[in-house]
Amino acid sequence: VQLQASGGGGSVQAGVSLRLSCAASERTLSSNAVGWFRQAPGKEREFVAGINKWGMTYYADSVEGRFTISRNNAKNTVYLQMNRLKPDDTAVYYCAAALSGRVVVTPREYDYWGQGTLVTVSS
16 A cells, blocks of 8 residues: 655745645555655654544544544545644644554554655745
8 A cells, every 4th residue: 555645845934724635556545544644854753633443533632633633545545734823833743544443643553654745834
């Protein structure tokens, strides 16, 4: 399974919205859990949001109420809608799939990873 993360790139101003996409090449994402993680310079990779195979969603406290994860089964794609972006959201964002179907916050529990997409938020 190959995951393609997209939607990042150039710098955005604080307060704006951005939507990231995670598209899978093969096996339908609906049978997996998908998590979004991010890694800022000098920091460890951290869990941002996840959706399990039953459609339940989970969020880190730092993004709760601002970010929304969703899945389009027909397009085999998972999205991360990010609203009211802050400079602290600046990081490389990765999507990952877990064959277990369960969302966990530990990166090593995920089986497939996308290549990452950079989100830069300026104040």
